[in-house]
Amino acid sequence: MDANKLVNMANQIAAFFSAEPDRKDAVAGVAGHLRKFWDPRMRREILAHFDAGGDGMESLVRDALEHYRDDLAPAG
Amino acid sequence: MYSNKVLDHGTPASKSPKQVTLQVDGKPVTVPAGTSVMRAAVDAGVKVPKLCATDTLDAFGSCRLCVVEIEGRRGYPASCTTPCEDGMSVTTQSDKLADLRRGVMELYISDHPLDCLTCTANGNCELQDMAGAVGLREVRYGYEGDNHLDAEKDRSNPYFTFDPSKCIVCSRCVRACDEVQGTFALTVEGRGFESQIAAGPTNFLDSECVSCGACVQACPTATLMENSLEEQGQPDHAVTTTCAYCGVGCSFRAEMKGNEVVRMVPHKDGKANHGHSCVKGRFAWGYATHPDRVTSPMIREKITDPWREVSWEEAFAHTAKEVKRIQAKYGRGSAGGITSSRCTNEETFLVQKLVRAAFGNNNVDTCARVCHSPTGYGLKQTLGESAGTQDFDSVEHTDCVIVIGANPTDGHPVFASRMKQRLRAQKRGEDGAGLIVIDPRQIDLVRTPHIEADYHLQLRPGTNVAVMNSLAHVVVTEGLASDDYIAERCDPAEFEKWKAFISEERNSPEVLESETGVPADQIRGAARLFAKAPNGAIYYGLGVTEHSQGSTTVMTIANLAMVTGNIGRPGVGVNPLRGQNNVQGSCDMGSFPHELPGYRHVSDGSVRTLFQDKWGVEIDPEPGLRIPNMFDAALDGSFKALYVQGEDIAQSDPDTQHVLAALSSLELLIVQDIFMNETAKYAHVILPGSSFLEKDGTFTNAERRISRVRKVMPPLAGLADWEVTVKLSEALGYPMNYEHPSEIMAEIAALTPTFTGVTYEKIDELGSIQWPCNDKAPEGTPYMHSEEFVRGKGRFFVTNYVATPERTTRKFPLILTTGRILSQYNVGAQTRRTDNQVWHDEDVLELHPHDAELRGIEDGDMVAMTSRQGNTTMRAVITERMQPGVVYTTFHHPESGANVVTTDNSDWATNCPEYKVTAVQVSKVVKDKSDWQQGFDRIEQEQDSLLPSRRAQQPGTTN
Ligand code: SF4
């Protein structure tokens, strides 16, 4: 899928959770949202984009992908 | 008028808890205090003759036909206006009373044509019945004098006729329009003999009339009559069913002659509508038998091939083979389905079951994605349940109403009439309700007869969160919060966090004024009005959800309701006004790719086990694709087969060109619909759908009310929609064994904790049921969260305002926002095929005089509208309803292509598209059609020529 679009969507999610006073909560919020609502191919592709440098990603998204990679990477 | 098979009590029921006992013709009867003598008599089995009274209207006491004698009282009081008293003794028949009544009738009849035998109302006319009841035998006045017998008929309304020669000036129609509908379109002109009923200066069509039909039900004579009754004659039986248009879910009696509908009359006992209706449900049902209906399954290889009509068997076999081929080639995840908010709960349940069990993935979504998915998300997070908190009746107990991003008089007309009754009470000096409207446009509710909003916060599109935050800021910082309620019912840590956030200066109305365009003092005033009202209720619609911050706005609404203590009793609450009839139901039924029925996440192992045991298959624990994701995946080649039931995604989804590219890249598009809609142009398989008149099932309205849809005629193409899904599933190798939709409901009840107590028998018994309905609430739940929130403690969410990425620039200086109008419904597939076209036959662009002048545009000019996505043309309407800088249109007509210009921005949480904010430029044009529209016409012609019915019409053949 269009990586730009996925990045935009993830950044939007981060914009909501960035209001959390505790950054740990914000990172967990972003990761939890991706896990709950994104189909595996979308998660796979955003992780791939992250690994390729993660152009355009907000830092909250990067942290979420990094810290919660095991949860987010689809099985198989 | 109503069918004479429907009992008329004469006056409305009294709600008094006190009881009184009286005697009517010697029979004792006990009624609530405040009940009229007329109504008590009906309870005692005695029908007092009457003409100006009917139980949908307050008593008026003008005809004097209903006189009675009351022991110990002088004279002959009118029974409709006399309240019962304890110990009263009433006589309804005596020689004197008979004389008086005959005298009254004689006067009426002397000015009434005596063409009973050929009159449309023959056999169902109150005047005729009363002449019989009072034993009228002669009319002494003769017919030669002055009369109104030659008065001309008004046939301007396409659905009903006004024949003044038959009018007895009882004013029931006028009162129905005022009291029930709240439009005030009719007046009694002149006095005495001269008096007559008038609709505006000319006729019904040109008056304020919105064709709701209330006056037609109320009229006791043939003066106001449905045209269908004139054409078809009196019905022979009636079936109770539910309107298939909007989320109000009005209950109707379908009055039938054999398999033909003669008329649809709102059901007095319907708990959503209490005998009222709007023009769509009441009159616009002709589409169901329109010649454009698809009557045979069709298939084709490529979308440029002509359609081939095939048998159902061949259609199912072909479709199943194709699905299997595609899944074998591209993987299990390459197929998916879309359920419909217009189909029944049972049908929706089956489509998601087919996707999860027979396709073996969770790629199922619903058109609610593009309207109310943020409601589901936002309310689940904050309150714990993805549904509105109240019933409609709740508005009677409200002291202050906030309407945000909703246009109830157009979108939810029957509920709007209820709300207006409550709002007018205030103007009458009773303790009615205050009104705050939050909308970029001056919707009708802001100023309508006998109602004026206390505040109209005319914000810039896209700033809902900012406005809602600033309201909450005022409540918190001015000490207006309901501290006790919050302490008792809400999560304290989350509240403190939110309180700190919302109190920050950046959320104050003064700081946000420049962003929202709403003066700070108006925000402060509105916040105080709402917070101080004993009961405050918030009603909202798509103007809240269809934004990039749609889910956040839903949370701000829940925050404001909680901080003012306004959830958990009648008169308050968070009330989403749902668009299509079964949006609530389709969401409840597990139409979202991450949730099984009852809003339970697919990753929850114990829930999956429940379904796996019942269905005998493994359920994928991973969430599936949402509609916009399906389009993206189609374009990148990983999604190839789509089953769409009763939805026109090509027209209703934003960024049309992107959607069409995605649809064109599918290898199998299965469209199940009653018409060849826009999506069908890209389809490979057509499965004919059935209208709501052709099947059994249930709809769930915006109040969580489950009502029965009943079959009144056989399906045109032989199968009801649920049967089509059953057979398709069977062809796919996953048999579903249901003989009747009640068995599907039994399965839903067995699998869904909020539906445990729901059965068809119970719905029949109670009329309708509001879920949750289970052991804790065996008769259903009118309002939720009464003792505690469903999630335990209510949770405040920090709701940062984030401006939409869609920004105006020099090139695109205006903001386009979109909406609905009364007479048309959604993409218009149904209403465009009815006479509702007389009110709205094209989509127009509304703009402010200032913006029009700048561009040299005059009212009625064709204008081009261009956005970053595309362009289209439509006719301009210049109106002060708009604020400068904002333009508005509807999207009921495919050729206007409003969604060609809308963007692919979407809600951050749910991907609900941002229909409500698009930066555009508008200019006057000479050319009537944009490039896109010319392309549209070409495709329309090409696809049309591929239809079997069109090819059969080639010269030399007859059809
Ligand atoms: S039109 Fe019908 S309801 Fe209205 S005043 Fe005449 S008779 Fe009565």
Ligand code: SF4
């Ligand atoms: S149809 Fe409705 S709006 Fe029109 S005059 Fe009758 S009651 Fe009023």
Ligand code: SF4
């Ligand atoms: S469209 Fe809505 S308001 Fe109108 S009759 Fe149908 S359910 Fe009622």
Ligand code: FES
């Ligand atoms: S019915 Fe009572 S006065 Fe007309």
